[in-house]
Amino acid sequence: MTDENMHVRKGVDGSHDGMTAPPRRMFRKKAGQPPDLAAIVTGITNGSMNELAKAITYIESNSPVHYSYGQELLQSLLKRTGRAIRIGITGVPGAGKSTFIESFGLMLCEQGHRVAVLAIDPSSSVSGGSILGDKTRMEQLSRHSNAFIRPSPSGGTLGGVHRKTRETMLLCEAAGYDVILIETVGVGQSEFIVRGMVDFFMLIALTGAGDDLQGMKKGIMELADAVVVNKADGENKLPAEKTKKDYDQFLHMLKPSTKGWQSKAFTCSALKNDGIDDIWNVIKTFQSLTEASGVMAERRRSQAKDWVHTLISEQMNQYFYRHPYVKKHLADWENKAMDGAVTSAKAAEKLFEEVFKHTK
Amino acid sequence: MTDENMHVRKGVDGSHDGMTAPPRRMFRKKAGQPPDLAAIVTGITNGSMNELAKAITYIESNSPVHYSYGQELLQSLLKRTGRAIRIGITGVPGAGKSTFIESFGLMLCEQGHRVAVLAIDPSSSVSGGSILGDKTRMEQLSRHSNAFIRPSPSGGTLGGVHRKTRETMLLCEAAGYDVILIETVGVGQSEFIVRGMVDFFMLIALTGAGDDLQGMKKGIMELADAVVVNKADGENKLPAEKTKKDYDQFLHMLKPSTKGWQSKAFTCSALKNDGIDDIWNVIKTFQSLTEASGVMAERRRSQAKDWVHTLISEQMNQYFYRHPYVKKHLADWENKAMDGAVTSAKAAEKLFEEVFKHTK
Numbered sequence: 001m002t003d004e005n006m007h008v009r010k011g012v013d014g015s016h017d018g019m020t021a022p023p024r025r026m027f028r029k030k031a032g033q034p035p036d037l038a039a040i041v042t043g044i045t046n047g048s049m050n051e052l053a054k055a056i057t058y059i060e061s062n063s064p065v066h067y068s069y070g071q072e073l074l075q076s077l078l079k080r081t082g083r084a085i086r087i088g089i090t091g092v093p094g095a096g097k098s099t100f101i102e103s104f105g106l107m108l109c110e111q112g113h114r115v116a117v118l119a120i121d122p123s124s125s126v127s128g129g130s131i132l133g134d135k136t137r138m139e140q141l142s143r144h145s146n147a148f149i150r151p152s153p154s155g156g157t158l159g160g161v162h163r164k165t166r167e168t169m170l171l172c173e174a175a176g177y178d179v180i181l182i183e184t185v186g187v188g189q190s191e192f193i194v195r196g197m198v199d200f201f202m203l204i205a206l207t208g209a210g211d212d213l214q215g216m217k218k219g220i221m222e223l224a225d226a227v228v229v230n231k232a233d234g235e236n237k238l239p240a241e242k243t244k245k246d247y248d249q250f251l252h253m254l255k256p257s258t259k260g261w262q263s264k265a266f267t268c269s270a271l272k273n274d275g276i277d278d279i280w281n282v283i284k285t286f287q288s289l290t291e292a293s294g295v296m297a298e299r300r301r302s303q304a305k306d307w308v309h310t311l312i313s314e315q316m317n318q319y320f321y322r323h324p325y326v327k328k329h330l331a332d333w334e335n336k337a338m339d340g341a342v343t344s345a346k347a348a349e350k351l352f353e354e355v356f357k358h359t360k
Numbered sequence: 361m362t363d364e365n366m367h368v369r370k371g372v373d374g375s376h377d378g379m380t381a382p383p384r385r386m387f388r389k390k391a392g393q394p395p396d397l398a399a400i401v402t403g404i405t406n407g408s409m410n411e412l413a414k415a416i417t418y419i420e421s422n423s424p425v426h427y428s429y430g431q432e433l434l435q436s437l438l439k440r441t442g443r444a445i446r447i448g449i450t451g452v453p454g455a456g457k458s459t460f461i462e463s464f465g466l467m468l469c470e471q472g473h474r475v476a477v478l479a480i481d482p483s484s485s486v487s488g489g490s491i492l493g494d495k496t497r498m499e500q501l502s503r504h505s506n507a508f509i510r511p512s513p514s515g516g517t518l519g520g521v522h523r524k525t526r527e528t529m530l531l532c533e534a535a536g537y538d539v540i541l542i543e544t545v546g547v548g549q550s551e552f553i554v555r556g557m558v559d560f561f562m563l564i565a566l567t568g569a570g571d572d573l574q575g576m577k578k579g580i581m582e583l584a585d586a587v588v589v590n591k592a593d594g595e596n597k598l599p600a601e602k603t604k605k606d607y608d609q610f611l612h613m614l615k616p617s618t619k620g621w622q623s624k625a626f627t628c629s630a631l632k633n634d635g636i637d638d639i640w641n642v643i644k645t646f647q648s649l650t651e652a653s654g655v656m657a658e659r660r661r662s663q664a665k666d667w668v669h670t671l672i673s674e675q676m677n678q679y680f681y682r683h684p685y686v687k688k689h690l691a692d693w694e695n696k697a698m699d700g701a702v703t704s705a706k707a708a709e710k711l712f713e714e715v716f717k718h719t720k
Binding site: 071074075078079081082163167170219301302304305307308309311312313315316317319320333334337338340341342343344345346347348349351352356 | 434668673704
């Protein structure tokens with residue numbers, strides 16, 4: 001780990017992540033008529049895909065005025081959110097997340113569930129690339145009328161991607177989707193972000209726990225309510241069973257991710273549609289147990305609270321790093337601190353004072 | 361991992377961690393004469409323990425006026441800092457960190473080095489307890505005229521403890537200590553904090569790598585420039601050698617903590633003074649290599665830069681969470697978000713605007 005990684009700093013780009021940017025006004029002069037937000041709300045509650053997509057566009061937009069439309073819609077729809085089971089899915093690239101989601105999602109759609117698939121891609125905030133971008137990866141699911149697939153929002157900070165996905169999830173709930181699947185890749189902070197917005201978090205793993213356990217950060221294992229060893233078919237079936245047992249042993253030693261729930265490992269073959277229904281049964285058991293114990297409600301309340309603090313922290317960072325003085329002089333003060341001309345404390349103090357001197 | 365742990369929030373206490381607190385003035389009316397700071401600077405540069413201790417008291421004080429004295433001293437002494445080798449030492453409780461430091465520190469003192477031992481104790485910010493608090497743990501070292509031992513500052517946030525230790529390190533360097541040892545216990549964020557202020561980071565480990573590797577977060581291993589398997593004496597000698605080999609294998613798979621340096625494992629017996637000199641030779645090799653390659657200078661510059669951003673982030677947090685409006689209304693807004701009466705974004709926005717509405 002290099003020093004640069006030790007403090008995660010928010011990138012400063014021109015995009016609007018729902019944060020207050022000091023140097024410009026919140027509302028620009030509008031070009032046309034404002035949209036009929038009430039009609040969009042009605043459309044979403046009636047299950048209109050078009051209106052849902054429009055609302056998500058506002059949520060994902062980098063324009064401040066669109067952002068405010070999105071927030072207004074969300075506030076109007078808030079009472080209709082929260083009725084879905086929220087499932088997070090992670091795993092290293094190649095573990096078969098997409099195949100699993102395709103198979104799992106189709107099964108649920110066939111059962112009459114309405115399934116929304118969202119994604120958080122940490123790389124999309126850097127490269128603009130996006131998981132789920134290629135819809136053909138879930139070809140059948142994407143064509144099912146009960147499914148809604150939305151790729152990871154791209155561009156902006158990871159915090160911005162986080163906000164957009166979280167709010168899109170709420171919109172999908174208001175539109176009547178009762179199963180939300182949030183996919184992320186097994187690197188960096190994104191698992192923690194997804195764990196912080198879902199009820200049930202699962203790790204899709206490959207056969208060969210020995211290698212996996214070493215490659216996998218233990219911290220991620222501690223987040224999981226279940227580990228699913230995928231590709232348990234053909235010659236791989238026995239090794240997958242062995243891997244499942246290794247994971248079970250490992251999970252048993254860890255503090256449970258959810259109070260009152262022993263995380264366990266399972267095998268399945270998404271390709272052969274084998275064992276997929278068992279996973280859904282596990283999730284349903286998890287749901288009834290945690291609803292009965294109050295752990296589900298407690299977690300959601302705690303997530304909503306944490307979310308307030310996360311947003312405030314993001315807002316402060318963006319306020320600071322977008323301030324004209326900081327944009328102009330940050331590098332000077334950094335250099336002075338690096339050269340040993342001033343203490344880091346002095347540099348920090350000067351920057352802070354310049355930005356906040358007009359606060360009382 | 362519970363949801364509560366997923367966002368580390370800064371505790372709000374009454375202490376002064378070097379941050380600007382909006383509701384009160386930076387400088388209170390002084391009771392007596394200000395201290396003769398120039399005399400303290402001279403004292404420190406002449407190696408006076410008394411003046412060093414006085415300066416550290418200012419650095420560690422929770423009084424804003426003392427804080428400013430500390431900063432002034434630091435600024436005056438800045439040119440004299442940076443000449444020591446900075447060594448971080450971590451390990452689970454019971455790994456023998458104190459015995460190692462006693463043995464290692466004494467050897468260096470006997471060789472004519474001046475050794476300062478500092479500590480960062482994550483629990484001290486909560487409990488007020490402190491590692492190194494019990495000087496008898498390093499009885500001989502603490503009596504040596506070339507050694508200076510300072511327990512972890514207690515009280516305040518972890519960020520405050522961090523700042524105080526980092527600045528105390530600089531004061532010790534200005535006072536002529538040429539080896540700085542910073543001890544921390546192997547839990548939570550403190551390793552990352554210590555890694556962010558030292559040149560060389562080592563992990564003291566116990567025999568039985570199998571258990572250790574599982575109990576140990578892989579992330580911590582990635583920070584280490586060396587793993588030292590302690591207590592390699594008597595019947596434990598062979599198992600320790602085996603453990604060392606396991607660690608070597610593991611370290612070989614990881615990305616090196618320092619560019620151009622392959623982290624390795626070593627055995628020693630701090631109790632029997634066996635292998636301690638080898639560790640020092642490793643550190644000296646590390647030092648010449650990284651000085652020659654420029655990696656040392658690059659790391660220190662990057663640390664100084666990161667430190668500016670860390671302080672700014674701390675300052676913003678404290679500014680926000682100590683603001684009268686936030687103190688009074690934070691819980692209301694949290695509850696509204698938790699009850700689903702408003703979106704978390706709305707709650708965050710309201711709080712943010714109330715605090716920062718007077719900024720232009």
